[in-house]
Amino acid sequence: MPNSIRPGDVLADRYRLVDLLTESEGGRFWRAHDGVLERHVALHVIGADDERAPGLLEAARRSATILDRRLLRVLDADQVDGLCFVVNEWGSGRSLDIMLVDEGPLGARRAAWLVSEVAASIAVAHDAGVAHGRLVPENVLVDRNGAIRVIGFSVDAALRGLPAGRPSTDVSDLGGLLYAALTGRWPGASPSDVTPAPQEHGRVLRPRQVRAGIPRPLDALCDEVVNPYPSHGSLRSAHDLSTARGIGDYLRDFVGDTTGMAEAEAASAPVHRQPETVAFAPLPDRPAPSGDAAAEVPPAPDATPEDAAPTPAPAPAPPPEPTVVRLAPPAVPADSTPEPIAESAESSPEPPASPAPTTPPPSAASEPTLVAVPVPPAGPGDADPSPDGPDNREARTDPDAGQPRDVPVEQPTQAGLPIFDDENDDVSWLTARTEKAPPPPPFEPPPERPLFAPDPADGRPVRTPRPGAVTTSTGDFWPWESSSSTGTGVTPISDEDDDDEVPGRSWLRLAGAIAAGLLLLVAVVVAYNLGRGKTPLGAEPDSSRPSASSPSAEATLPAVITGVSAQDFDPQGDPPDENPDLVPLALDGNPSTAWRTMTYDQNFGPGGLKTGVGLVLDLGESTSVSSVDLTTVGAATGVSVYVTDTVPTGVRGLTPAARGSVKPRGRITLDEPVTGRYVTVWLTSLPTVEGRYRGEIAEVAVRG
Structure with a gap:
């Protein structure tokens, strides 16, 4: 491949190379700009002399025939100036392997x-x-819109030198994609850089064995598709899991309504934002303190010297005048006239210097109490608006001397209680008591209880109470009992009322415990003997009884169908022959001779060369088939049984009547008898032989 290509070069007078994204295995992957359509494209380049070039161009032509919105289509493919290149649509987003890492x-x-x-x-x-x-x-x-796009359709396999893909490989990889999305591990047949899935005895572990919490429908789907020969086929019997369309339908049934799935996927993608400059608003000035002192506000960092000069705070408003509340006495005569509840201190008339009362002064019990509501203390420079100064004192008239004097005003405290009058909208205060409440009377100590019962010298019997007995209190403390002569109504207890404990009760309990222990021991011995295959008493079982392998047990099975002929069956081979000369050895009744398959480098399955080979048994006429007896050679062999009325040309589209594994002798039993003339014994998994794979059938028999 020419090494002169670099960013800025133009291929085919149309595609200008922008960025080299990856380079591996002699090929390069570029982001290019299409000068005709004015858009970015993905461009794969290899040398024209590369052995992969013809396959790459052919794969590009095949991929271009597929029209689907999810595919990144092939736009162009050609050989120019010693280069072979393929142009695809450009996709922007995250691949599934990157999502699993992130x-x-x-x-x-x-x-x-x-x-x-x-x-x-x-x-x-x-x-x-x-x-x-x-x-x-x-x-x-x-992609960034949350849509799913498939990359490298047919082209990626050709770039890696792989043969043309098969639908069965794609189906297996679909199960691998679901497995990887659920667990982060890759079990598929195609090579991937994702961490491989764990295996045990040649089988990929189920997703629920790798990660907890996976729903059972998805776990069963992965196990059925990824492991080509599962131990059960319940899912395949109800759903088509051999095609991509069947897998898609199964998954859509699980998902349900897909509305909003693409939008949610786009919202979950990481968003790269540009850095923003955040400007904070300036802090407000602190309020000036109350009083005559001027408040100085610190200047802002960018203020000028003129702005930094201290600004005098405005003069505070004068505090409100105290309100004088007249509290009514607890009891008011019916013929008295109520006075106003509250009046302003400014409107209160000054008391006369020398009052001349015309009526006797009221008593202290009926004299109302004047209370001044406290106000917040003024600042150091505030003037005292009250006539008596800041002592919160009020000029009152002494009823005894007739001269005004200063009396401290009582302040309501937390112990005070407001009293509301709904009729006159009056509010009065019930002040706390000035004297402490007397303490409660001390508790009387309980009568002393004697330590020992005295000697009943006075003739009173000592009472021994019975459990659960109800007695009447007599005023005497237990354990004495008063006689009926005291007038309490209690009859003395006689010796006839004393109930002794039932004799032998404790012995009965001990005997019951011993019996239970013996029964448990006998049960353990019987279970142990039965587990060893012996009688409950440990003796050897009677050999005269019919066993599973005895003639009487064999008599209960369906009869073996005779007159059966066989031929080898290899529809995927080229030529379609699989040791036809050895087929009679599977029906000769001699387990030491066997028909065997070819020796393969890979096992059968989606990742292998074939999906299986086998034998077709001709029963001569249509017969009801219930089971197939097999004797194989080597380790476990996977087997599928098909029953048809015509000679099969392949197993694709056929539903197996039964599946199983044979090692080295076994019986494949059909769930229900199936009627047909031709029975196909299809080997789906071969045992290993010296690092390779080969299957052998020593004997086969059909029962029906």
């Missing part, structure tokens, strides 16, 4: 929606006969 595993509904969008796009391509070839997290993009 955010970790996705939520269940979000992951199912993402893979369902990919599956819908792949289904459109499969209908046109085109496969992606490398459907890995690196090739699934979420």
